[in-house]
Amino acid sequence: MEYPDPWQNRQKWQIKTLPLSSETVYKQVEEFLLEHTNLKLTALDYCAGLFIDEELLAIGGFLDNTIMNLAVAKSARGKGLMQFLLEHLQAELKIRGFAHLFIYTTPENEKIIKSLGFHLLYGNRQYIFAENRFWGISSFGRNLAQQTAEAEGVALVVNANPFTYGHLHLVEQALKIKDRVRILLVETDKSYFPFSERLQMLKEGVKHLKGVSVFAGGPYTLAAGVFPDYFLKQSGEQTKLQAELDCHLFGRYLGPALNCSIRLFGQEPLDVTTAQYVQAAQNILPQYDIEVRIIPRLAYRDQIISASRVRALYKEGNFLQLENLVPPSTFKFLQEKHGGAC
Known part of the structure:
Protein backbone atom coordinates (compact mmCIF):
# COMPACT_ATOMS: atom_id res chain seq x y z
CA MET A 1 0.00 0.00 0.00
CA ASN A 132 14.51 11.39 29.88
CA ARG A 133 16.49 13.22 32.57
CA PHE A 134 19.64 15.01 31.48
CA TRP A 135 21.29 14.74 34.91
CA GLY A 136 19.52 11.53 36.02
CA ILE A 137 22.27 8.98 36.46
CA SER A 138 24.91 11.68 36.99
CA SER A 139 22.91 13.12 39.88
CA PHE A 140 22.38 9.65 41.34
CA GLY A 141 26.11 8.98 41.06
CA ARG A 142 27.06 12.29 42.67
CA ASN A 143 24.83 11.50 45.63
CA LEU A 144 26.62 8.16 46.09
CA ALA A 145 30.05 9.75 45.63
CA GLN A 146 29.42 12.27 48.39
CA GLN A 147 28.98 9.37 50.80
CA THR A 148 31.87 7.19 49.62
CA ALA A 149 34.77 9.57 49.09
CA GLU A 150 36.71 8.69 52.25
CA ALA A 151 38.27 5.42 51.07
CA GLU A 152 38.16 2.89 48.26
CA GLY A 153 35.99 -0.13 48.92
CA VAL A 154 34.48 -3.36 47.62
CA ALA A 155 31.08 -3.27 45.94
CA LEU A 156 28.28 -5.78 46.38
CA VAL A 157 24.92 -5.78 44.62
CA VAL A 158 22.27 -7.87 46.35
CA ASN A 159 18.54 -8.48 46.16
CA ALA A 160 18.44 -10.03 49.67
CA ASN A 161 15.04 -11.61 49.20
CA PRO A 162 15.43 -12.17 52.15
CA PHE A 163 18.83 -11.50 53.78
CA THR A 164 20.49 -14.85 54.61
CA TYR A 165 23.66 -16.20 56.18
CA GLY A 166 24.85 -16.51 52.57
CA HIS A 167 24.61 -12.76 52.09
CA LEU A 168 26.26 -12.12 55.45
CA HIS A 169 29.13 -14.44 54.48
CA LEU A 170 29.64 -12.46 51.28
CA VAL A 171 29.81 -9.17 53.22
CA GLU A 172 32.26 -10.64 55.74
CA GLN A 173 34.51 -11.91 52.95
CA ALA A 174 34.42 -8.48 51.30
CA LEU A 175 35.65 -6.93 54.56
CA LYS A 176 38.68 -9.21 54.40
CA ILE A 177 39.61 -7.59 51.08
CA LYS A 178 39.09 -3.95 52.08
CA ASP A 179 37.82 -2.25 55.21
CA ARG A 180 35.05 -0.46 53.30
CA VAL A 181 32.15 -2.38 51.76
CA ARG A 182 29.39 -0.65 49.78
CA ILE A 183 26.19 -2.60 49.21
CA LEU A 184 23.69 -1.62 46.54
CA LEU A 185 20.28 -3.14 47.25
CA VAL A 186 18.07 -3.81 44.24
CA GLU A 187 15.20 -1.35 44.56
CA THR A 188 12.77 -2.82 42.03
CA ASP A 189 9.68 -4.22 43.73
CA LYS A 190 9.41 -7.42 41.71
CA SER A 191 10.52 -9.70 44.53
CA TYR A 192 8.57 -11.70 47.12
CA PHE A 193 9.62 -9.29 49.85
CA PRO A 194 9.16 -5.59 48.97
CA PHE A 195 12.11 -3.21 48.92
CA SER A 196 11.26 -1.63 52.30
CA GLU A 197 11.34 -5.03 54.03
CA ARG A 198 14.50 -6.18 52.25
CA LEU A 199 16.21 -2.91 53.18
CA GLN A 200 15.23 -3.34 56.82
CA MET A 201 16.51 -6.93 56.94
CA LEU A 202 19.77 -5.99 55.21
CA LYS A 203 20.50 -3.03 57.47
CA GLU A 204 19.72 -5.02 60.60
CA GLY A 205 21.84 -7.90 59.36
CA VAL A 206 25.02 -5.85 58.83
CA LYS A 207 24.74 -3.14 61.48
CA HIS A 208 27.27 -4.90 63.73
CA LEU A 209 29.93 -4.74 60.98
CA LYS A 210 32.18 -1.69 60.87
CA GLY A 211 32.83 -0.11 57.47
CA VAL A 212 29.69 -1.44 55.75
CA SER A 213 27.36 1.00 53.99
CA VAL A 214 23.99 0.19 52.43
CA PHE A 215 22.53 2.17 49.51
CA ALA A 216 19.34 1.91 47.51
CA GLY A 217 20.15 0.75 43.98
CA GLY A 218 17.73 3.21 42.42
CA PRO A 219 16.50 2.73 38.85
CA TYR A 220 19.97 1.82 37.57
CA THR A 221 20.75 -1.40 39.49
CA LEU A 222 19.16 -4.63 38.26
CA ALA A 223 16.01 -2.64 37.51
CA ALA A 224 13.10 -4.51 35.94
CA GLY A 225 13.23 -2.24 32.91
CA VAL A 226 16.95 -2.88 32.40
CA PHE A 227 17.09 -6.57 33.24
CA PRO A 228 13.55 -8.04 33.25
CA ASP A 229 14.81 -11.59 32.73
CA TYR A 230 16.55 -11.43 36.13
CA PHE A 231 13.13 -11.39 37.78
CA LEU A 232 11.57 -13.81 35.28
CA LYS A 233 14.51 -16.19 35.72
CA GLN A 234 14.99 -16.67 32.00
CA SER A 235 18.18 -17.25 30.06
CA GLY A 236 19.36 -16.92 26.48
CA GLU A 237 20.77 -14.29 24.13
CA GLN A 238 18.37 -11.55 25.21
CA THR A 239 19.16 -12.22 28.88
CA LYS A 240 22.84 -11.94 28.01
CA LEU A 241 22.28 -8.50 26.42
CA GLN A 242 20.29 -7.30 29.44
CA ALA A 243 23.01 -8.52 31.82
CA GLU A 244 25.67 -6.77 29.76
CA LEU A 245 23.72 -3.50 29.83
CA ASP A 246 23.41 -3.64 33.62
CA CYS A 247 27.16 -4.27 33.89
CA HIS A 248 27.98 -1.36 31.56
CA LEU A 249 25.83 0.96 33.69
CA PHE A 250 27.60 -0.21 36.82
CA GLY A 251 31.06 0.02 35.28
CA ARG A 252 30.57 3.42 33.66
CA TYR A 253 28.60 5.18 36.39
CA LEU A 254 27.99 3.34 39.66
CA GLY A 255 31.34 1.67 40.34
CA PRO A 256 33.25 4.98 40.16
CA ALA A 257 30.54 6.73 42.21
CA LEU A 258 30.89 4.07 44.91
CA ASN A 259 34.68 4.48 44.82
CA CYS A 260 35.04 0.73 44.32
CA SER A 261 37.64 -0.99 42.15
CA ILE A 262 36.46 -4.49 43.13
CA ARG A 263 33.03 -6.07 42.83
CA LEU A 264 32.43 -9.29 44.70
CA PHE A 265 30.09 -12.09 43.63
CA GLY A 266 29.09 -15.38 45.16
CA GLN A 267 29.68 -18.44 42.99
CA GLU A 268 26.42 -19.36 41.25
CA PRO A 269 25.95 -23.09 40.53
CA LEU A 270 22.13 -23.06 40.88
CA ASP A 271 20.57 -20.07 39.11
CA VAL A 272 21.27 -19.99 35.36
CA THR A 273 20.20 -16.34 34.99
CA THR A 274 22.45 -15.15 37.81
CA ALA A 275 25.32 -17.28 36.47
CA GLN A 276 24.90 -15.56 33.09
CA TYR A 277 24.99 -12.20 34.86
CA VAL A 278 28.22 -13.08 36.68
CA GLN A 279 29.77 -14.14 33.38
CA ALA A 280 28.78 -10.80 31.83
CA ALA A 281 30.39 -8.98 34.76
CA GLN A 282 33.63 -10.92 34.28
CA ASN A 283 33.70 -9.90 30.62
CA ILE A 284 32.69 -6.25 31.00
CA LEU A 285 33.70 -4.75 34.35
CA PRO A 286 37.48 -5.09 33.76
CA GLN A 287 36.97 -2.72 30.78
CA TYR A 288 36.18 -0.09 33.43
CA ASP A 289 39.11 -1.06 35.68
CA ILE A 290 36.82 -2.91 38.09
CA GLU A 291 38.10 -6.29 39.20
CA VAL A 292 35.58 -9.12 39.55
CA ARG A 293 36.15 -11.58 42.36
CA ILE A 294 34.03 -14.68 42.91
CA ILE A 295 33.94 -16.61 46.17
CA PRO A 296 32.34 -19.98 47.03
CA ARG A 297 28.82 -19.81 48.40
CA LEU A 298 28.15 -20.69 52.03
CA ALA A 299 26.51 -24.08 52.59
CA TYR A 300 24.58 -25.69 55.42
CA ARG A 301 24.60 -29.49 55.61
CA ASP A 302 26.08 -29.69 52.11
CA GLN A 303 23.34 -27.51 50.61
CA ILE A 304 24.08 -24.00 49.38
CA ILE A 305 22.19 -21.39 51.37
CA SER A 306 19.92 -19.57 48.96
CA ALA A 307 17.19 -16.99 49.37
CA SER A 308 14.86 -19.15 47.26
CA ARG A 309 15.26 -22.02 49.73
CA VAL A 310 14.54 -19.65 52.62
CA ARG A 311 11.41 -18.37 50.88
CA ALA A 312 10.16 -21.91 50.34
CA LEU A 313 10.61 -22.73 54.04
CA TYR A 314 8.95 -19.45 55.02
CA LYS A 315 5.91 -20.19 52.86
CA GLU A 316 5.68 -23.64 54.45
CA GLY A 317 5.97 -22.12 57.93
CA ASN A 318 9.02 -24.32 58.56
CA PHE A 319 10.85 -22.00 60.94
CA LEU A 320 12.77 -24.85 62.55
CA GLN A 321 14.87 -25.35 59.41
CA LEU A 322 14.72 -21.71 58.36
CA GLU A 323 16.49 -20.59 61.54
CA ASN A 324 19.68 -22.31 60.39
CA LEU A 325 19.83 -20.30 57.17
CA VAL A 326 19.28 -16.68 58.26
CA PRO A 327 20.81 -14.33 60.84
CA PRO A 328 18.84 -13.76 64.07
CA SER A 329 17.66 -10.34 62.87
CA THR A 330 16.14 -11.82 59.70
CA PHE A 331 14.65 -14.72 61.64
CA LYS A 332 12.98 -12.33 64.07
CA PHE A 333 11.60 -10.21 61.23
CA LEU A 334 10.21 -13.25 59.40
CA GLN A 335 8.62 -14.62 62.56
CA GLU A 336 6.88 -11.33 63.25
CA LYS A 337 5.75 -10.98 59.63
CA HIS A 338 4.41 -14.53 59.69
CA GLY A 339 2.30 -13.69 62.73
CA GLY A 340 4.37 -14.73 65.70
CA ALA A 341 6.73 -17.48 66.79
CA CYS A 342 6.34 -20.84 65.08
Whole structure:
Protein backbone atom coordinates (compact mmCIF):
# COMPACT_ATOMS: atom_id res chain seq x y z
CA MET A 1 0.00 0.00 0.00
CA GLU A 2 1.02 3.64 -0.42
CA TYR A 3 1.89 5.33 2.88
CA PRO A 4 0.96 8.97 3.45
CA ASP A 5 3.41 11.75 4.11
CA PRO A 6 4.47 11.46 7.81
CA TRP A 7 2.29 14.27 9.17
CA GLN A 8 -0.68 13.96 6.76
CA ASN A 9 -3.85 11.91 7.14
CA ARG A 10 -3.18 11.20 10.79
CA GLN A 11 -6.86 10.51 11.27
CA LYS A 12 -6.13 7.15 9.66
CA TRP A 13 -3.46 6.37 12.25
CA GLN A 14 -4.99 4.37 15.06
CA ILE A 15 -3.33 3.32 18.31
CA LYS A 16 -4.85 0.19 19.79
CA THR A 17 -4.02 -1.61 23.01
CA LEU A 18 -2.66 -5.10 22.38
CA PRO A 19 -3.62 -7.34 25.34
CA LEU A 20 -0.76 -9.82 25.64
CA SER A 21 -2.93 -11.98 27.90
CA SER A 22 -4.63 -13.09 24.68
CA GLU A 23 -2.74 -15.99 23.15
CA THR A 24 -3.64 -14.82 19.63
CA VAL A 25 -2.47 -11.25 20.25
CA TYR A 26 0.69 -12.43 21.99
CA LYS A 27 1.59 -14.59 19.00
CA GLN A 28 0.86 -11.71 16.60
CA VAL A 29 3.13 -9.32 18.52
CA GLU A 30 5.84 -11.94 18.95
CA GLU A 31 5.89 -12.72 15.22
CA PHE A 32 5.89 -9.00 14.29
CA LEU A 33 8.88 -8.35 16.53
CA LEU A 34 10.85 -11.28 15.16
CA GLU A 35 10.08 -10.36 11.56
CA HIS A 36 10.94 -6.69 11.81
CA THR A 37 13.62 -6.49 14.54
CA ASN A 38 14.74 -10.03 15.39
CA LEU A 39 13.91 -9.21 19.04
CA LYS A 40 12.27 -11.58 21.47
CA LEU A 41 9.10 -10.30 23.14
CA THR A 42 9.64 -9.24 26.76
CA ALA A 43 6.94 -9.44 29.42
CA LEU A 44 5.26 -6.03 29.35
CA ASP A 45 2.85 -4.08 31.54
CA TYR A 46 1.36 -2.46 28.44
CA CYS A 47 1.63 -3.01 24.70
CA ALA A 48 0.15 -0.98 21.85
CA GLY A 49 0.04 -1.18 18.09
CA LEU A 50 -0.21 1.51 15.42
CA PHE A 51 -2.62 0.59 12.65
CA ILE A 52 -3.40 2.19 9.30
CA ASP A 53 -6.52 0.80 7.62
CA GLU A 54 -6.50 -2.08 10.12
CA GLU A 55 -2.96 -3.09 9.15
CA LEU A 56 -0.49 -3.39 12.03
CA LEU A 57 2.55 -1.29 11.18
CA ALA A 58 4.27 -0.56 14.51
CA ILE A 59 4.29 -1.89 18.04
CA GLY A 60 5.78 -0.86 21.37
CA GLY A 61 5.20 -1.19 25.06
CA PHE A 62 6.66 -0.70 28.48
CA LEU A 63 7.61 -2.56 31.62
CA ASP A 64 7.49 -0.38 34.71
CA ASN A 65 8.86 2.95 33.43
CA THR A 66 10.97 1.53 30.57
CA ILE A 67 9.73 1.70 26.97
CA MET A 68 10.84 -1.32 24.96
CA ASN A 69 9.93 -3.87 22.28
CA LEU A 70 9.68 -1.15 19.64
CA ALA A 71 9.28 -2.15 16.02
CA VAL A 72 8.06 -0.63 12.76
CA ALA A 73 7.26 -2.70 9.69
CA LYS A 74 10.21 -2.61 7.32
CA SER A 75 8.03 -1.28 4.50
CA ALA A 76 6.74 1.62 6.65
CA ARG A 77 9.94 3.03 8.09
CA GLY A 78 10.83 6.68 7.76
CA LYS A 79 7.16 7.70 7.77
CA GLY A 80 6.99 9.09 11.31
CA LEU A 81 5.18 6.10 12.82
CA MET A 82 7.77 5.45 15.51
CA GLN A 83 7.63 9.00 16.86
CA PHE A 84 3.81 8.90 16.84
CA LEU A 85 3.82 5.64 18.80
CA LEU A 86 6.46 6.84 21.26
CA GLU A 87 4.44 9.97 22.02
CA HIS A 88 1.49 7.72 22.84
CA LEU A 89 3.58 5.50 25.13
CA GLN A 90 4.98 8.54 26.94
CA ALA A 91 1.46 9.88 27.47
CA GLU A 92 0.28 6.52 28.78
CA LEU A 93 3.18 6.37 31.24
CA LYS A 94 2.38 9.88 32.42
CA ILE A 95 -1.22 8.82 33.11
CA ARG A 96 0.17 5.99 35.24
CA GLY A 97 2.19 8.44 37.29
CA PHE A 98 5.65 7.89 35.80
CA ALA A 99 7.78 10.98 35.20
CA HIS A 100 11.28 9.45 35.04
CA LEU A 101 11.32 7.32 31.90
CA PHE A 102 13.80 4.99 30.23
CA ILE A 103 13.90 3.52 26.76
CA TYR A 104 15.57 0.38 25.46
CA THR A 105 15.62 0.19 21.68
CA THR A 106 17.71 -0.35 18.57
CA PRO A 107 20.28 2.20 17.30
CA GLU A 108 18.23 3.38 14.32
CA ASN A 109 15.81 5.03 16.76
CA GLU A 110 18.49 7.17 18.44
CA LYS A 111 17.67 10.37 16.56
CA ILE A 112 13.95 10.01 17.29
CA ILE A 113 14.33 9.38 21.01
CA LYS A 114 16.74 12.30 21.38
CA SER A 115 14.16 14.56 19.72
CA LEU A 116 11.71 13.43 22.42
CA GLY A 117 14.03 14.48 25.23
CA PHE A 118 15.89 11.24 25.97
CA HIS A 119 19.60 11.21 26.78
CA LEU A 120 21.80 8.25 25.93
CA LEU A 121 23.27 6.27 28.84
CA TYR A 122 24.79 3.43 26.85
CA GLY A 123 24.73 2.18 23.31
CA ASN A 124 26.36 -0.30 20.96
CA ARG A 125 25.58 -1.82 17.57
CA GLN A 126 22.72 -3.90 18.97
CA TYR A 127 20.83 -1.58 21.30
CA ILE A 128 20.74 1.80 23.01
CA PHE A 129 19.51 2.70 26.49
CA ALA A 130 18.44 6.21 27.44
CA GLU A 131 16.55 8.20 30.07
CA ASN A 132 14.51 11.39 29.88
CA ARG A 133 16.49 13.22 32.57
CA PHE A 134 19.64 15.01 31.48
CA TRP A 135 21.29 14.74 34.91
CA GLY A 136 19.52 11.53 36.02
CA ILE A 137 22.27 8.98 36.46
CA SER A 138 24.91 11.68 36.99
CA SER A 139 22.91 13.12 39.88
CA PHE A 140 22.38 9.65 41.34
CA GLY A 141 26.11 8.98 41.06
CA ARG A 142 27.06 12.29 42.67
CA ASN A 143 24.83 11.50 45.63
CA LEU A 144 26.62 8.16 46.09
CA ALA A 145 30.05 9.75 45.63
CA GLN A 146 29.42 12.27 48.39
CA GLN A 147 28.98 9.37 50.80
CA THR A 148 31.87 7.19 49.62
CA ALA A 149 34.77 9.57 49.09
CA GLU A 150 36.71 8.69 52.25
CA ALA A 151 38.27 5.42 51.07
CA GLU A 152 38.16 2.89 48.26
CA GLY A 153 35.99 -0.13 48.92
CA VAL A 154 34.48 -3.36 47.62
CA ALA A 155 31.08 -3.27 45.94
CA LEU A 156 28.28 -5.78 46.38
CA VAL A 157 24.92 -5.78 44.62
CA VAL A 158 22.27 -7.87 46.35
CA ASN A 159 18.54 -8.48 46.16
CA ALA A 160 18.44 -10.03 49.67
CA ASN A 161 15.04 -11.61 49.20
CA PRO A 162 15.43 -12.17 52.15
CA PHE A 163 18.83 -11.50 53.78
CA THR A 164 20.49 -14.85 54.61
CA TYR A 165 23.66 -16.20 56.18
CA GLY A 166 24.85 -16.51 52.57
CA HIS A 167 24.61 -12.76 52.09
CA LEU A 168 26.26 -12.12 55.45
CA HIS A 169 29.13 -14.44 54.48
CA LEU A 170 29.64 -12.46 51.28
CA VAL A 171 29.81 -9.17 53.22
CA GLU A 172 32.26 -10.64 55.74
CA GLN A 173 34.51 -11.91 52.95
CA ALA A 174 34.42 -8.48 51.30
CA LEU A 175 35.65 -6.93 54.56
CA LYS A 176 38.68 -9.21 54.40
CA ILE A 177 39.61 -7.59 51.08
CA LYS A 178 39.09 -3.95 52.08
CA ASP A 179 37.82 -2.25 55.21
CA ARG A 180 35.05 -0.46 53.30
CA VAL A 181 32.15 -2.38 51.76
CA ARG A 182 29.39 -0.65 49.78
CA ILE A 183 26.19 -2.60 49.21
CA LEU A 184 23.69 -1.62 46.54
CA LEU A 185 20.28 -3.14 47.25
CA VAL A 186 18.07 -3.81 44.24
CA GLU A 187 15.20 -1.35 44.56
CA THR A 188 12.77 -2.82 42.03
CA ASP A 189 9.68 -4.22 43.73
CA LYS A 190 9.41 -7.42 41.71
CA SER A 191 10.52 -9.70 44.53
CA TYR A 192 8.57 -11.70 47.12
CA PHE A 193 9.62 -9.29 49.85
CA PRO A 194 9.16 -5.59 48.97
CA PHE A 195 12.11 -3.21 48.92
CA SER A 196 11.26 -1.63 52.30
CA GLU A 197 11.34 -5.03 54.03
CA ARG A 198 14.50 -6.18 52.25
CA LEU A 199 16.21 -2.91 53.18
CA GLN A 200 15.23 -3.34 56.82
CA MET A 201 16.51 -6.93 56.94
CA LEU A 202 19.77 -5.99 55.21
CA LYS A 203 20.50 -3.03 57.47
CA GLU A 204 19.72 -5.02 60.60
CA GLY A 205 21.84 -7.90 59.36
CA VAL A 206 25.02 -5.85 58.83
CA LYS A 207 24.74 -3.14 61.48
CA HIS A 208 27.27 -4.90 63.73
CA LEU A 209 29.93 -4.74 60.98
CA LYS A 210 32.18 -1.69 60.87
CA GLY A 211 32.83 -0.11 57.47
CA VAL A 212 29.69 -1.44 55.75
CA SER A 213 27.36 1.00 53.99
CA VAL A 214 23.99 0.19 52.43
CA PHE A 215 22.53 2.17 49.51
CA ALA A 216 19.34 1.91 47.51
CA GLY A 217 20.15 0.75 43.98
CA GLY A 218 17.73 3.21 42.42
CA PRO A 219 16.50 2.73 38.85
CA TYR A 220 19.97 1.82 37.57
CA THR A 221 20.75 -1.40 39.49
CA LEU A 222 19.16 -4.63 38.26
CA ALA A 223 16.01 -2.64 37.51
CA ALA A 224 13.10 -4.51 35.94
CA GLY A 225 13.23 -2.24 32.91
CA VAL A 226 16.95 -2.88 32.40
CA PHE A 227 17.09 -6.57 33.24
CA PRO A 228 13.55 -8.04 33.25
CA ASP A 229 14.81 -11.59 32.73
CA TYR A 230 16.55 -11.43 36.13
CA PHE A 231 13.13 -11.39 37.78
CA LEU A 232 11.57 -13.81 35.28
CA LYS A 233 14.51 -16.19 35.72
CA GLN A 234 14.99 -16.67 32.00
CA SER A 235 18.18 -17.25 30.06
CA GLY A 236 19.36 -16.92 26.48
CA GLU A 237 20.77 -14.29 24.13
CA GLN A 238 18.37 -11.55 25.21
CA THR A 239 19.16 -12.22 28.88
CA LYS A 240 22.84 -11.94 28.01
CA LEU A 241 22.28 -8.50 26.42
CA GLN A 242 20.29 -7.30 29.44
CA ALA A 243 23.01 -8.52 31.82
CA GLU A 244 25.67 -6.77 29.76
CA LEU A 245 23.72 -3.50 29.83
CA ASP A 246 23.41 -3.64 33.62
CA CYS A 247 27.16 -4.27 33.89
CA HIS A 248 27.98 -1.36 31.56
CA LEU A 249 25.83 0.96 33.69
CA PHE A 250 27.60 -0.21 36.82
CA GLY A 251 31.06 0.02 35.28
CA ARG A 252 30.57 3.42 33.66
CA TYR A 253 28.60 5.18 36.39
CA LEU A 254 27.99 3.34 39.66
CA GLY A 255 31.34 1.67 40.34
CA PRO A 256 33.25 4.98 40.16
CA ALA A 257 30.54 6.73 42.21
CA LEU A 258 30.89 4.07 44.91
CA ASN A 259 34.68 4.48 44.82
CA CYS A 260 35.04 0.73 44.32
CA SER A 261 37.64 -0.99 42.15
CA ILE A 262 36.46 -4.49 43.13
CA ARG A 263 33.03 -6.07 42.83
CA LEU A 264 32.43 -9.29 44.70
CA PHE A 265 30.09 -12.09 43.63
CA GLY A 266 29.09 -15.38 45.16
CA GLN A 267 29.68 -18.44 42.99
CA GLU A 268 26.42 -19.36 41.25
CA PRO A 269 25.95 -23.09 40.53
CA LEU A 270 22.13 -23.06 40.88
CA ASP A 271 20.57 -20.07 39.11
CA VAL A 272 21.27 -19.99 35.36
CA THR A 273 20.20 -16.34 34.99
CA THR A 274 22.45 -15.15 37.81
CA ALA A 275 25.32 -17.28 36.47
CA GLN A 276 24.90 -15.56 33.09
CA TYR A 277 24.99 -12.20 34.86
CA VAL A 278 28.22 -13.08 36.68
CA GLN A 279 29.77 -14.14 33.38
CA ALA A 280 28.78 -10.80 31.83
CA ALA A 281 30.39 -8.98 34.76
CA GLN A 282 33.63 -10.92 34.28
CA ASN A 283 33.70 -9.90 30.62
CA ILE A 284 32.69 -6.25 31.00
CA LEU A 285 33.70 -4.75 34.35
CA PRO A 286 37.48 -5.09 33.76
CA GLN A 287 36.97 -2.72 30.78
CA TYR A 288 36.18 -0.09 33.43
CA ASP A 289 39.11 -1.06 35.68
CA ILE A 290 36.82 -2.91 38.09
CA GLU A 291 38.10 -6.29 39.20
CA VAL A 292 35.58 -9.12 39.55
CA ARG A 293 36.15 -11.58 42.36
CA ILE A 294 34.03 -14.68 42.91
CA ILE A 295 33.94 -16.61 46.17
CA PRO A 296 32.34 -19.98 47.03
CA ARG A 297 28.82 -19.81 48.40
CA LEU A 298 28.15 -20.69 52.03
CA ALA A 299 26.51 -24.08 52.59
CA TYR A 300 24.58 -25.69 55.42
CA ARG A 301 24.60 -29.49 55.61
CA ASP A 302 26.08 -29.69 52.11
CA GLN A 303 23.34 -27.51 50.61
CA ILE A 304 24.08 -24.00 49.38
CA ILE A 305 22.19 -21.39 51.37
CA SER A 306 19.92 -19.57 48.96
CA ALA A 307 17.19 -16.99 49.37
CA SER A 308 14.86 -19.15 47.26
CA ARG A 309 15.26 -22.02 49.73
CA VAL A 310 14.54 -19.65 52.62
CA ARG A 311 11.41 -18.37 50.88
CA ALA A 312 10.16 -21.91 50.34
CA LEU A 313 10.61 -22.73 54.04
CA TYR A 314 8.95 -19.45 55.02
CA LYS A 315 5.91 -20.19 52.86
CA GLU A 316 5.68 -23.64 54.45
CA GLY A 317 5.97 -22.12 57.93
CA ASN A 318 9.02 -24.32 58.56
CA PHE A 319 10.85 -22.00 60.94
CA LEU A 320 12.77 -24.85 62.55
CA GLN A 321 14.87 -25.35 59.41
CA LEU A 322 14.72 -21.71 58.36
CA GLU A 323 16.49 -20.59 61.54
CA ASN A 324 19.68 -22.31 60.39
CA LEU A 325 19.83 -20.30 57.17
CA VAL A 326 19.28 -16.68 58.26
CA PRO A 327 20.81 -14.33 60.84
CA PRO A 328 18.84 -13.76 64.07
CA SER A 329 17.66 -10.34 62.87
CA THR A 330 16.14 -11.82 59.70
CA PHE A 331 14.65 -14.72 61.64
CA LYS A 332 12.98 -12.33 64.07
CA PHE A 333 11.60 -10.21 61.23
CA LEU A 334 10.21 -13.25 59.40
CA GLN A 335 8.62 -14.62 62.56
CA GLU A 336 6.88 -11.33 63.25
CA LYS A 337 5.75 -10.98 59.63
CA HIS A 338 4.41 -14.53 59.69
CA GLY A 339 2.30 -13.69 62.73
CA GLY A 340 4.37 -14.73 65.70
CA ALA A 341 6.73 -17.48 66.79
CA CYS A 342 6.34 -20.84 65.08
